Amino acid sequence: RTERSSAARMWTFARLHYSMYEPAVEEWNKTGEPKVELSLLGIQAVEQRMLSSFLTRKSGAELMEIERRIASRAFAGPLDGVGFLDLTDRIKAEGLDQKINASSFTPWSTRGRIFGLPHDVHPVMLGYRADMVEAAGIDVSKIETWEDFITVLSPLLYDADGNRRTDRYLLNMWETHMDTIEVLLLQAGGGAVDPDGMPMLDNDANARVMAHIAAWSHGKNRIAADAPYFSASGNRLLLDGFVVASFVPDWMCNVWRNEIPQLGGKVKLMPLPSWERGGRRTSVWGGSMLGISRDAENHDQLWEFAKHLYLSPELSRELYTKGDIISPVKEFWSDPMYDKPDAYFSGQAPGRMYINLAGDVPPRYSSPFSVLAVERLRTVASRLATYAKAQGDATPESLLPEAKRLLIEAQDEVMEHARRNRFITPAEGEGS
Amino acid sequence: MASLAIDSVSKVYPGRVGVVDRLSLDIPDGCFCVLLGPSGCGKSTLLRMIAGIETITSGEIRLDGQVINNWHPRDRDVAMVFQNYALYPHLSVRDNIGFPLSMRRVPRADIAKRVDHAAQMLQLVELLDRRPSQLSGGQRQRVALARAVVREPRIFLFDEPLSNLDAAMRLRTRAELKQLHHRLRVSSVYVTHDQEEAMALADLVAVMAQGRLQQVAPPLDVYERPANRFVASFVGSPPMNFIAARLVPESGGVHTLSTEIGISARAVLAMPGVTPDVVLGIRPTAMRIAPATSGLAESKGGTMATMIESIEPLGELMDISLRCGTQHIIARVASDRSLKTGQSVALTIDLDKSHLFEPGPMGPRIEATLSCASQQHTAPKADQNTSQNTSQNTRSPSHESSHAILS
Amino acid sequence: MASLAIDSVSKVYPGRVGVVDRLSLDIPDGCFCVLLGPSGCGKSTLLRMIAGIETITSGEIRLDGQVINNWHPRDRDVAMVFQNYALYPHLSVRDNIGFPLSMRRVPRADIAKRVDHAAQMLQLVELLDRRPSQLSGGQRQRVALARAVVREPRIFLFDEPLSNLDAAMRLRTRAELKQLHHRLRVSSVYVTHDQEEAMALADLVAVMAQGRLQQVAPPLDVYERPANRFVASFVGSPPMNFIAARLVPESGGVHTLSTEIGISARAVLAMPGVTPDVVLGIRPTAMRIAPATSGLAESKGGTMATMIESIEPLGELMDISLRCGTQHIIARVASDRSLKTGQSVALTIDLDKSHLFEPGPMGPRIEATLSCASQQHTAPKADQNTSQNTSQNTRSPSHESSHAILS
Amino acid sequence: MTALSYAFVLIATLLILTPFVWLIIASFKTNEDFFTSTFLPTNGGIFDIAWDRLTFRNYVEVFNQPNFARALLNSVMLSSVTAVLATLACAMAGYTLALLSFRGRTAVTWLVLAALIIPPPLLIAPGFQVLFELGLLDSLWGLILPAITPAFGVYLFRQSAISSVPKELIEAARLDGCGEIRTFFTIVLPLLRPTVSAFVMITFLGTWNNFLTPQIVMQSPGGFPLSVAIAQLKNTYYQDYGLLMAGTMVSIAPVAALFLIMQRDFVSGLTRGAVKG
Amino acid sequence: MSSAPVATRSHASSRSASLPVAPWLLMAPFLFGVILFTLVPLLSSVHLSTRQTFGPEFSTNVGTGNFQFLASDPLFWTALRNTVIFTLGSVLIQLPLSLLLALALNRPNLRGRTFFRVSLFSPVLVGVVFVGMIFAVIFDKRTGLINRALHATIGWDIDFPWLESYIMPSLVIATTWQYVGFNMVYFLAALQNVSAELGEAAMLDGANAWNRFRHVILPAIMPVGTFVVLLSIIGSFQLFELPYILLNGTGGPQNRGLTLVMYLYQTGFQTGDLGYASAIGWVMALILGACAIGQRIISKRGERA
Numbered sequence A: 001r002t003e004r005s006s007a008a009r010m011w012t013f014a015r016l017h018y019s020m021y022e023p024a025v026e027e028w029n030k031t032g033e034p035k036v037e038l039s040l041l042g043i044q045a046v047e048q049r050m051l052s053s054f055l056t057r058k059s060g061a062e063l064m065e066i067e068r069r070i071a072s073r074a075f076a077g078p079l080d081g082v083g084f085l086d087l088t089d090r091i092k093a094e095g096l097d098q099k100i101n102a103s104s105f106t107p108w109s110t111r112g113r114i115f116g117l118p119h120d121v122h123p124v125m126l127g128y129r130a131d132m133v134e135a136a137g138i139d140v141s142k143i144e145t146w147e148d149f150i151t152v153l154s155p156l157l158y159d160a161d162g163n164r165r166t167d168r169y170l171l172n173m174w175e176t177h178m179d180t181i182e183v184l185l186l187q188a189g190g191g192a193v194d195p196d197g198m199p200m201l202d203n204d205a206n207a208r209v210m211a212h213i214a215a216w217s218h219g220k221n222r223i224a225a226d227a228p229y230f231s232a233s234g235n236r237l238l239l240d241g242f243v244v245a246s247f248v249p250d251w252m253c254n255v256w257r258n259e260i261p262q263l264g265g266k267v268k269l270m271p272l273p274s275w276e277r278g279g280r281r282t283s284v285w286g287g288s289m290l291g292i293s294r295d296a297e298n299h300d301q302l303w304e305f306a307k308h309l310y311l312s313p314e315l316s317r318e319l320y321t322k323g324d325i326i327s328p329v330k331e332f333w334s335d336p337m338y339d340k341p342d343a344y345f346s347g348q349a350p351g352r353m354y355i356n357l358a359g360d361v362p363p364r365y366s367s368p369f370s371v372l373a374v375e376r377l378r379t380v381a382s383r384l385a386t387y388a389k390a391q392g393d394a395t396p397e398s399l400l401p402e403a404k405r406l407l408i409e410a411q412d413e414v415m416e417h418a419r420r421n422r423f424i425t426p427a428e429g430e431g432s
Numbered sequence B, C: 001m002a003s004l005a006i007d008s009v010s011k012v013y014p015g016r017v018g019v020v021d022r023l024s025l026d027i028p029d030g031c032f033c034v035l036l037g038p039s040g041c042g043k044s045t046l047l048r049m050i051a052g053i054e055t056i057t058s059g060e061i062r063l064d065g066q067v068i069n070n071w072h073p074r075d076r077d078v079a080m081v082f083q084n085y086a087l088y089p090h091l092s093v094r095d096n097i098g099f100p101l102s103m104r105r106v107p108r109a110d111i112a113k114r115v116d117h118a119a120q121m122l123q124l125v126e127l128l129d130r131r132p133s134q135l136s137g138g139q140r141q142r143v144a145l146a147r148a149v150v151r152e153p154r155i156f157l158f159d160e161p162l163s164n165l166d167a168a169m170r171l172r173t174r175a176e177l178k179q180l181h182h183r184l185r186v187s188s189v190y191v192t193h194d195q196e197e198a199m200a201l202a203d204l205v206a207v208m209a210q211g212r213l214q215q216v217a218p219p220l221d222v223y224e225r226p227a228n229r230f231v232a233s234f235v236g237s238p239p240m241n242f243i244a245a246r247l248v249p250e251s252g253g254v255h256t257l258s259t260e261i262g263i264s265a266r267a268v269l270a271m272p273g274v275t276p277d278v279v280l281g282i283r284p285t286a287m288r289i290a291p292a293t294s295g296l297a298e299s300k301g302g303t304m305a306t307m308i309e310s311i312e313p314l315g316e317l318m319d320i321s322l323r324c325g326t327q328h329i330i331a332r333v334a335s336d337r338s339l340k341t342g343q344s345v346a347l348t349i350d351l352d353k354s355h356l357f358e359p360g361p362m363g364p365r366i367e368a369t370l371s372c373a374s375q376q377h378t379a380p381k382a383d384q385n386t387s388q389n390t391s392q393n394t395r396s397p398s399h400e401s402s403h404a405i406l407s
Numbered sequence D: 001m002t003a004l005s006y007a008f009v010l011i012a013t014l015l016i017l018t019p020f021v022w023l024i025i026a027s028f029k030t031n032e033d034f035f036t037s038t039f040l041p042t043n044g045g046i047f048d049i050a051w052d053r054l055t056f057r058n059y060v061e062v063f064n065q066p067n068f069a070r071a072l073l074n075s076v077m078l079s080s081v082t083a084v085l086a087t088l089a090c091a092m093a094g095y096t097l098a099l100l101s102f103r104g105r106t107a108v109t110w111l112v113l114a115a116l117i118i119p120p121p122l123l124i125a126p127g128f129q130v131l132f133e134l135g136l137l138d139s140l141w142g143l144i145l146p147a148i149t150p151a152f153g154v155y156l157f158r159q160s161a162i163s164s165v166p167k168e169l170i171e172a173a174r175l176d177g178c179g180e181i182r183t184f185f186t187i188v189l190p191l192l193r194p195t196v197s198a199f200v201m202i203t204f205l206g207t208w209n210n211f212l213t214p215q216i217v218m219q220s221p222g223g224f225p226l227s228v229a230i231a232q233l234k235n236t237y238y239q240d241y242g243l244l245m246a247g248t249m250v251s252i253a254p255v256a257a258l259f260l261i262m263q264r265d266f267v268s269g270l271t272r273g274a275v276k277g
Numbered sequence E: 001m002s003s004a005p006v007a008t009r010s011h012a013s014s015r016s017a018s019l020p021v022a023p024w025l026l027m028a029p030f031l032f033g034v035i036l037f038t039l040v041p042l043l044s045s046v047h048l049s050t051r052q053t054f055g056p057e058f059s060t061n062v063g064t065g066n067f068q069f070l071a072s073d074p075l076f077w078t079a080l081r082n083t084v085i086f087t088l089g090s091v092l093i094q095l096p097l098s099l100l101l102a103l104a105l106n107r108p109n110l111r112g113r114t115f116f117r118v119s120l121f122s123p124v125l126v127g128v129v130f131v132g133m134i135f136a137v138i139f140d141k142r143t144g145l146i147n148r149a150l151h152a153t154i155g156w157d158i159d160f161p162w163l164e165s166y167i168m169p170s171l172v173i174a175t176t177w178q179y180v181g182f183n184m185v186y187f188l189a190a191l192q193n194v195s196a197e198l199g200e201a202a203m204l205d206g207a208n209a210w211n212r213f214r215h216v217i218l219p220a221i222m223p224v225g226t227f228v229v230l231l232s233i234i235g236s237f238q239l240f241e242l243p244y245i246l247l248n249g250t251g252g253p254q255n256r257g258l259t260l261v262m263y264l265y266q267t268g269f270q271t272g273d274l275g276y277a278s279a280i281g282w283v284m285a286l287i288l289g290a291c292a293i294g295q296r297i298i299s300k301r302g303e304r305a
Ligand SMILES: Nc1ncnc2c1ncn2[C@@H]1O[C@H](COP(=O)(O)OP(=O)(O)OP(=O)(O)O)[C@@H](O)[C@H]1O
Pocket: B133, B134, B135, B136, B137, B138, B139, B164, C013, C014, C016, C019, C037, C038, C039, C040, C041, C042, C043, C044, C045, C046, C083
């Protein structure tokens, strides 16, 4: 049998996190109990080990830092089947729900219970090529809605080599890139699952957004193009100014900083254009949490450690300086470091800008069906795109009915699976 | 050294019955038994069953009285020369020969010594470091032979071990094998198609056909007293000439034998009461040819007039094929350049070297003494004796074969 | 049908020189040439070079005058029987035989006909649907043979095609091959170790040793007029007896021959001036044995007194080994049960069938006529002639071989 | 004919190597260049290529990874042990199924086939459980034991034994006094050499490159092999691609060497001259 | 016991009375491993396939429900279609290439064989993760190597969406790149069983290159050949990691990249229903089983020779 060292094991999947946590863990191990043993695993490995250990109730880690998409997979069963410790009462008791940005809890909540301590907020803005915009003498402050965005920036659309193929587009987004689609859906108040964890694909918000996305990338006047995120070619295209604006959550700043230093001083950030005047100017992308294994002994000590690690001012500072990530803990937001102008973003202070939007970050709920539902949304998007291509000069309006139809279809499919699940009935959803 | 008893053993291949058919054969300790038989009659199969690398469909094989049907080949301690060599391609000739010894944990030095000895005996010394793929056919065969004779097993099995050697080498090796046998006295079963070899080596010759035993006897007896027409025609080359004949009884067991080709003789039968229709068997070597004195000499007794159809010279000897009425007869005589094709000659037959058989390809031999029609004659003692010890020599098999022949 | 010219061809294997060594041989169109030679002397290699499946290290091979060294085997249109069969394991016997035809796009019906014919000729009919793995050794060999003879190639190459067949079958097949050759007249090279076969089939016999040609001549000549001591000892079985002897010159080319074992004779040499020390070669078949009249008869001329050391019976014949002083002599005579081991006998030698050689294993033959010391004698014309046409028959090779022998 | 195959092989090789060239070059590039130039960074020295922008930094970095040496050692250990054991186990079983006749042979053959067609993910969770029950988690054996009996190996050896070991040789060996086991080691294994070396190669590679299982079975980072160490160079937010590529190159080097040593065995005529017929 | 006449006569290839213990001894390691690490887990998955589960303590019997749902599950059928397409693609394109390469490299007179052999094999040396990375770069739309090369040469659409609309073809290309040399090694090893003598005999019999291949080489490599086919069918059916990485964990647009195993993985782990996953696995196993039986039949013929 494996000699289980008395030390509690903690897995993390990000090198950055690992390096940031090490000091905190060391400090804790000086005095605190139990000793914590931090180890770095590939994200795929974390996923499989987490699931294997949950499913077999065997030899997991006491503490697991989990990325959002993976976390939702732990919620497949009945509530008391979830492998993570239910933190709801502790959080409420200690008023953490007030202390921490509300929407940050949602990804780790299912059927009203909270299973993880949030690590971040991850608001989203648009990062755009300031150099081009200004060269064209355009004033982005006029932009409030997506309509504005198009009208204001459309002068930048142009065909460099006159081969009647446009060589610069306004928005970096593509019908196949689910992350950005989800960003827009959430911003518009749509999404994949409702607070009870039930699929909700066929709502108007989703339909509207889908219609727009299809129109933007294949419609009459196309503004969107694909410069893939996290890929050499994508960055190359950004450099070449193939697209003007991209979706930039706080952590993305760090990615750009490291992967495309050449863009330094050429880019700026602006809040997302909203879907209607006065609407929400931001969204959310990515995120992770710290969960405690239900099978661990000494839950309380681990809980203490979790707080020590996540709620410490040091960490919040580390997060921002090393990873451009703003802390979910509201009280730290006053920290002046967030106001420091950033040369990379042409003197803007990204921290502050994100914090200002943090309050508006939309909630996004998790459920066993998240993955399935999101997959369906992706399919809808891509089907709709095909439809748009076929239509030729499609507009959001002309696409709306088809979008609705497809979403309803998708909804039914997902519900098929949902109804199959004997462990989670809608009834139980309301129950808790 | 051991005695081997094969007791009504049969082999059936899927869909092929009677490959070996209820065959019984006793090989006393230290006996050197040569298997003769036409291609495909089951010789190799029999050897492989004795070796234990072919399953026995029915019957028993006993080694010193123990039934070994289910013994693993290793435990039978037999050495075999495969018809197709079966050398280990990845081992040098030396290691090939030494292999069986090293498998039996013989000390290194010993192995080296015995391998060298075997190599000398088979003139493989300068080939010891080659791979089988670098050898000529005959050399491979000698390696296979060497691999068998380095051992001192309880039984030797040789499957045409010399077939690919030149005459000189074959003679030498044959002598070596004979010596070896005299030295070790290991019971051996030896398959060959070379009858001179068989005669030279065998204590006992077993003639097989169609999976059955036809005769088991000392070499000369097989030649001089073939059990049946098959053996007679198979042993001896060129094969015996067969001529249809009739027996007309006379006084006291004496008959007159008459053939359509004009040869007639007196026949004294060992036992009475046989069919009048018989077959006269004459060895090509049991004839003499002389230029016909007159244009056409009249046939009488063992002599007849005939004509040379064709001549095949063979160095010292020559084969002459003659036309006698409807029949062709082959005679092998000392080569004599004066004889020419088309020439008419007088053919004389050694009647006392000729045989009578019942009709049919497997017709058993009729124990009889033939003599020239003219002179008086009675069966001499000697014949009786030898025939005695023949049948004694081959008691159990002869049962078998007679069975075989009748059934 | 084609004439084949091998022009000082050599083969060198990595690290093995002289496998085939500057060998020249002309095979006229339609000639049936039999290759004799000890194991490992390069016969198969030569055949494989002719076939084009072995590279030629140096020299030329010409087919009807065209150099074919670099021709692809397919284009040479030769049919070969491999020493180890090389049958296609996954094809039935029928398809194996038919393969070369179907490769040459012969119409189906035709193939069937010719396959059946070949199968009949080699008694494979009831085996046609088997796989090679289900055949006996001899059956496999016959399939290999059949695969060659279904074709009518420009050249036939046979590498010991009958070695695994029983005597009867071999005789029959030999006859079939002879007929085939008479019908098609395809030039053939035929390797065998069976000298009877060689004699029976060959128009021309080529004797090889150590990669070199020793003699090329019609069969009987090779036997009766061996070019050198090697050929003499290699051809004919049991091998010739060799006895050291001295030549003492007398009047006009006539010499007296004396041996230490007491045999003496008169020798008339075709050409004068040879070393006094020579070797007398006597074929075992060129001797007669009679029970010694007195206890010990004195030796004189072709006859000598000696003692039987051992007897090996071979059916019709028997081999008797005799002690003559220090030497053993093997005599092959008609079997005679009256002779017993240890018995002292008178041995008579057919001097006119004996030969003289220069010393050394390859010592060339000395053209001479031997006769009993007593009676007068001069070399008869006949001998002269035959010796003439021998040397004529074998001009180009005999150059070669004498080369070979001298170098 | 030769010319034809030559052309064919050349083209194939080119196509195969192109991504490699990319990989190799990438391993010498800074992150900046990685993202902005496909092959070599342009506009600079000779051939308009900025040679000076190429760097060894990535390699230095790789070797400076925490317990890199340890990981390398683990990999070598793990891979070689697995490869050897697996080859033995599979060859033995394969030969048995191919050339020995015994009751239950067909059954076992079918078992092999069955094992062959099981989709691995089907076994992830139950397999994990078994490992746990056997207390093999967090030990090298937990990685080795499950890996030494791949059904496909058994089947591979079975098939190649059928075609490359003449049964006459087995018979001869038996007569010469070999037990079945001896026969396997002295006769069969040498004859199967091409397959053996191919299989050793393949197993070694599989283990060498497998980065997932070790992370699931091994609990303490100390036991991680190179593959994991390299995989961990991957970051969640942004990637240091140059580093990754360098890591890949480093992890390839040893196996490449091994392959160079072994590849000769894939081609070596063997059974020739064994039997006639 | 196995040498009892009855027992062996029924046996097509009855060779010898081999000690009954030896075979089991030789197979012991394998049996030990396969029972422990395949059979045992497998049995639990058999049981699972009739249940709907979440972890050990949450599991209810659904009888054949899983299979019924499977039949009507469009995702499953998509996955099956994709997988079959991929399998056909890789078997029909990859293997012939491998064989041809092996044949070419087996020529003794080919200069630089070693170099070619090593080069062709080298992709296997790279872990699948990096294959994913490399091919992400290669298949990129505007900047990808393929599109740019083809655009430059034959004016191919520079925005050709490999990894969106043509995922399976892309995967076939990628796997071919990685495994063509790998299979080549199998074939190279197999080619060693081809008897030179037979080749020579065939030449004399007038067989051209094709016929020699057909009648001498092919039969000799048949056992291994059929094995390689079976293996790559199985391998293709279990395609998982590469698309998982190339499409970062999703099935790609309209699940064009969803393979059976990926779906199995998603349902088994991502929605935690091991029961349904097992059902999928078993359907896969059935399909592959059919192939396996086919292969046995074919190679049986080969073994007779
Ligand atoms: N691949 C090889 N490498 C080295 N030597 C070889 C090779 N093949 C044959 N030899 C040698 O070449 C010589 C001639 O071989 P070859 O097969 O021609 O002999 P052979 O006359 O056919 O003998 P046999 O009558 O036994 O078949 C032999 O001594 C053999 O050892």
